[in-house]
Amino acid sequence: MHDRRLAIESVIRLGPGQFVLGFDCPPIAAACRPGQFVMISVADAIDPLLRRPMAICRLLRDQAGKPHGFTIVIEVVGRGTALLEQKRPGDQLDVLGPLGVPFEIPEEGSDDGPEGASEAGSDRGAQVAEQLLVMGGVGAAPFPFLAEEMLARGLPVRAFVGARTAEALLCADDLRGLGVPVEVATDDGSAGYHGFVVGPLEEYLEGHDQPAALYTCGPTPMMRAVHEIAMARGLPLQVSFEAPMACGIGVCLSCVLPLYDEVAEPAGAGEAATSGGWRYVRCCREGPVFDSRRLVWA
Amino acid sequence: MSAPGSPDLRVKIGDVELANPVIVASGTFGYGQELAEIIDLSRLGGIAVKGLSLRVERGNRPPRIVETPGGMLNSIGLQNVGAEAFLAEKLPFLRKFGTAVIANIWGRTIDEYIGVAERLDGAEGLTALELNISCPNIKEGGINFGTDPRQTEQVTRAVREASSLPLWVKLTPGVTDIGELARAAEAGGADALSVINTLRGMTVDVESRRPTLSTIYGGLSGPAILPIALYMVYETRRATKLPILGIGGIEGLQQALQFFILGASAVQVGTVNFYDPTASIRLVDDLEQWCRDHRLGSIEELVGTFEHE
Secondary structure, eight states, X not given: OEEEEEEEEEEEEOSTTXXXXXXXXXXXXXXXXXXXXXXXXXXXXXXXXXXEEEEEEEEEEOTTSOEEXXXXXXXXXXXXXXXXXXXOTTXXXXXXXXXXXXXXXXXXXXXSOSSSTHHHHGGGTTOOOEEEEEEEGGGGTTHHHHHHHHHHTTOOEEEEEEESSGGGOOSHHHHHHTTOOEEEEETTSSSSEESOTHHHHHHHHHHOOSXXXXXXXXXXXXXXXXXXXXXXXXXOEEEEOOOOOSSSSSSSOOSEEEEESSOOEEETTTEEEOOSOEEEEETTTTOBEEEGGGXXXX | OOOXXXXXXXXXXXXXXXXXXXXXXXXXXXXXXXXXXXXOGGGSSEEEOSOBOSSOBOOOOSOOEEEETTEEEEOOOOOBOOHHHIIIIIHHHHXXXXXXXXXXXXXXXXXXXXXXXXXXXXXXTOOEXXXXXXXXXXXXXTHHHHHOHHHHHHHHHHHHHHOOSXXXXXXXXXXXXXXXXXXXXXXXXXXXXXXXXXXXXXXXXXXXXXXXXXXXXXXXXXXXXXXXXXXXXXXXXXXXXXXXXXESSOOSHHHHHHHHHHTEEEEEEOTHHHHOXXXXXXXXXXXXXXXXXXXXXXXXXXXXXXXXX
C-alpha cells in the first residue's frame, strides 16, 4: 500500500461525463492486481472531504513492457466525480493503493475456476474454462486489466458489455483492442442487443456447452441476475462490489456487506442454500471481489 | 527520549505518560493492523482502538456513512470483535510497537460495561480504558449514560471499581452543560476526559424522501465540528481540573494547537485518518517543529495558556 501525491499524466475524454485519468507511479503499478482499486482525493479542500474508490482499469507499460503507471476510468455520478472531470494533466491528487482483494485468475490450463468450479467442470475433461466477463456501465472499469492478465496466461476470454446507450459504453474498445470477442447490449438498443447485458450472456451459454467461469461488476440488479444464471448452471462467479466507503483500507467499517460464513451450494433450480450464519465484512478489505455464492443477495 | 535541543513532546495524562500528545481516535483506526502498512505506529502517542464490548457486535445495517459539508455522518453501530478476540488476536500485534494502547469500551447496561472492563483488566500492554458513554448509534446504553449526570457518575464508578487501569471518560457534546457531565465523571472516579464524541445529525435523500443512513440519524465528525469541540473543551476546562484529551475536527497542526491552548493535554485525531492516513504522523512532526520555531522546550508549556481577558 502506497500513499502518494501524484500529478495526472493524461486525461482522455470518452463519452459525455466519461473520462480516463492516467497516473505515473511505478510502486503502485508494480504491486496492483486486476480487481484492486485506489482511493483518490477529489479536492484540496475539506468539501468534498473523502477520497473516492476507483478501480484500476489498465496498466501503463514502458517499451520493455514493465508497468510504470495505471489508468482509472470515471463516470460523473456526483460532486466528487464532477470535480475530477475538471482536472487537467499536471493537476495533483492524493492516491492510496493498491487496495482490496483482486480477482482470482485460474492458472493456465487448469480446468476449473477458483475454488468450487470443479463440480461443474469435472465431467468435462481437461478443457480450459472460458473466462466470461460481464459488465454494466462504469462497472466495466476493472475488466481491461483483468482480460489482459487472463490473455497473458493463455486463457480464452469473452466479454459482455452493457450500458444505457451506445455512447455510454465503457471499455468495449479496450477489450476489443486486446483481441477479446465483445458482445454489446444497450438499454435503448442504440448498439448491439436491445436490453440488459444478461440477455446476450444467456444466449451465449445456451449455445455453448463448455466449461466457463464468470466475472461481473456493475449495477446490483445486473450482478444479481448474473449470480442467478451462475447458480442455475453451476458456474463459478466472482463479483466485484461497490459500497459507500470513507477510508478504503478497512478502518471505518462503512462499506460492509453481509457475507455467509460458508459457501452456499447450488440447490435445485438456482436457489442458494445455506444453513450457516452470516456476518458483515468490509467491501474494501475482504472485497471488493467476492465469490458470489457467499454473498447474501436477498 | 528527546535529543538535546529538540522539544519534549512527552505529556502526562494523570499517571499515564505518552511519548507525544497525538492519539488516534477510537473507531477511526481499527485495531492498528491496516494503518501499520503505511505508517509507523511506534511514532504515535497512543492508539484508541475500536469500541469494544464483551461479545462480538455485528453492527448496523448499511448504509452506514454519508458525506456532509466538511464532514461525514456515520452509524457503524459499534461493530467490533469483542473483548476476547481483541485480547487474543489484536492486542499482541499492538504490543509490539510500544505505543500506548487505549481500550475504548462500551455496553448496553452497567453490567455489560463492568463485564468488558473486568475482562480487559490486567491485560499486558493496555495503557488505559476509555469509557464510551457517548455513541449516538446504538439503541440502548451508550449515549444515554452520557447525557444524565447521575448515570454518568454511576457507570464511571462501576467501571472504576471493576478495573485497575487509568480511566478516561469520553463525553458527548449533545448536552446543555458539558461541565455538569464532566464533574459527574470526575465524581465517579475518572482520571481524564475525552472531549468530544460525534454529534447527532441526519440528512435526507430528496428523491426517495428517505434517510441517507439506515438508522435515520448518525454521528457527525470531521473538520465541520472543530468549533464545537473547541468550545466543549473550553467549558470542560472551566468545570474540572482533570486532564483533557481534545477531539473533534483535527486535521493537523493548526487545529491541534488550539486544543492545547484551551487546556487539552493531548489530542485525538479521528476522521482525518480516513481521508489522509498519514496525517497523525505529520502532526507529530509538525508539533515538534512548531515548538522549536516558537522556542518552547516542551509541548506542556503550551497547555492551558489561553488568554481571555
